[in-house]
Amino acid sequence: MKSTTKLVLACLLLPTFLFSQEEQDSTATETSTFNKFMDNLTGSFESNAQWYLNDKETGRFEEDEHLRANSYLKLNYYFLNNFSAGVQVESYAPQALLNYDKELNKEVGLAEYYINYRTDKVDATLGHFYEQFGSGLILRAWEDRALGMNNSIRGGKIKYTPFSFLQVTGLYGSQRRGFDVSDSEIMAFNAELNINEIVKSNFFDQISLGLSYVNRNEDFTSTSTNTEKIEIPKNVGAYSARLGLSFKDIYTNVEYVMKDKDVRLNNIQPNKVSFSENKLFDGSALLFNLGYSARGFGVNYTFRRLENMSFYSQREDKNLINNPTNRATLNYLPALTKQHDYTLANIYIYQAQPGLYIENYESPRAKAGEIGNQIDVFYKFKRGSLLGGKYGTKVSANLAYWAALNVKISDPDGIPYFSSDNLTYESDFLNFDNKIYSEFNLEVNKKWTKNFSSIFTFIDLHYNSDYLVEANGAKVDAWIGVAEGTYKFGKGKSLRVEAQHLSTDDDARNWLGGTVEYFFNSNFGVYLNDSYNYEDSPIEENSKIHFFNLGGSFTKGATRVSLNYGRQRGGLICVGGVCRPVSKNTGVTLNLATSF
């Protein structure tokens, strides 16, 4: 591993040596060459270390390594005007933080490398790259370190813009999986056409069209002994068409995706990957968005229907018990609900339900996808108006409703528990009856004086735990209220106090929470927050325990250091609409991030 790292560094340094040979006579130029090299080099370093402690309240830390760190070093070097090259070295020492992908299993390893050539018309990359087609429904390669998500593609990509109104992209490669890549090849094409640059429309301000194709080529090894099994396709493709329009203050876009037929997971033993090889199933996605916005007012409506749309580089990764961190997903299917910041608002969070899962264990059930919609409204009461007061009042509201697709199973063999390999299903196109999540939230943002402002939030939610987390027959109806106030003392000193309450008769019942945060100046601050479940409930693991955090952070320029001591509630942790389960833990966390 050491040698690879050295090799890469050598490659990065090579161009400088070439330059310096040309100018080796003068020491002055050597210095400037060094400066020139440094000017063209950028990068970042991030390390997140955690020291897991035993906890009298929640128990001993059961695993071997108490001190762990995930670290990332990224270097980019720009040279010869149009070129750049870079590496990302990652370290999980002595092993990855709790709940990260188990494929991230090296103490230090070269995780990514690339070389890129870019002009006005051409953008070509060899090595690891990121990409997104349209809204990501068909393809998205991205990185989120907080989630342990990195599904970049290793291979080649070329983006060509022959005219200002047309851009085409072609790519080929294998998707990253831990420090390695998947056992499959991805080939994908995309075209983006900006029509109103060709036909100047008097009515529309924007007419754009997008077309994409993504193909996964993966061998299938049969494990089924069923005599009726059929051949499983090596190539599974997906096709997307998109249209975006805007006229004056109104805008809309619509996208439709079709996914080729593929084999479905067999769940007789949920932690063991096997497939039902007798029948194939195709998938689809429909996304529609409509918005209107003018000064002081905005409204946006989104509808989405997903059926059998989870799409992984390797079929086996579709088993979420073995792959809780969603490694090597090809597309991006986030929950379309409001993303919350407050701790108590993050207990019952919706996670999108895109996949086809016939669950033939415990309570048998067929899940084929989701359908739902949400609407957002933003409004500002003007300064000086009755509700606006001296500084104006900002109000935003969101209403979201999500249902599971309604499916009818047909089983020619009549075997109980949905365990037949010949099972097929039919789904309703527009049926919102099987509600699995709904939420209404209202946020009022009010500045009272030059130095004092406050935010009030109200959330009312319904969470179908039975469907979403397999909690037999359970559901949660809850409301959450949050009030926060910030006072500025001047010269960067400020105090923020936040109080939260979650009320429900279900699950672990009521919670009380709060935060106090004080900034000494714009660089240095400390905080304490706590969530406490104060009512007796059958959910003992969360009852009468303080889930607290206390810590501080220091920021200077591009460097940020934070230290935190606290107890983390087990459950789903969601960032950017993607969630992963985390186990309860207590410990000290040190985060360091800098860029140069």
Next chain:
Amino acid sequence: MLLNLIILPNIAQLNKSLLQYLKIMKKISLIVILMITSLSFSQSQALETSIKTLKGETTSLSEFTAKNDLVIVSLWATWCVPCKNELDAINEVYQDWQDETNVKLVAVSIDDSRTVNRVKPLVNGKDWDYTILLDTNNDLKRALNTATVPLTLIVKNGEIVYRHSGYTPGAEDALYEELKKHI
């Protein structure tokens, strides 16, 4: 008091893992320290990264900074409360800042497809006066080596001259002091 709740783990084991961690940090820290000490902000090339306008046209920050000598760039997201607080706070004084320094603010949203449709109504709902651009797959965020948002930059004549991450109430005053150095 809180520390009393905890039984300290085996010290020998801690030492072992601490040493291991430090060993690995040593390997990379040399490079990092070398970088930090020998250069300031040399990320101006990142400004050329392709991003989109609200109408879906491709553009870049360098296109924007070519037209304006003094620019504040803010990387933000609709789900990031401190980001919105910063942009709200600046909006209150933006007119004064523009009169005195001729500065333009460009707010680049890093919202991905989950939340990007909220950008336009939110900006209008908040009555912000900024130029809004979209970095939907975070290409610019990566090119700027950004760990967290908000990230605030001052760009003078196409060069990044100041960089700050995070927002605390009142930090806009410090930003303005910094801005005045670059008129």
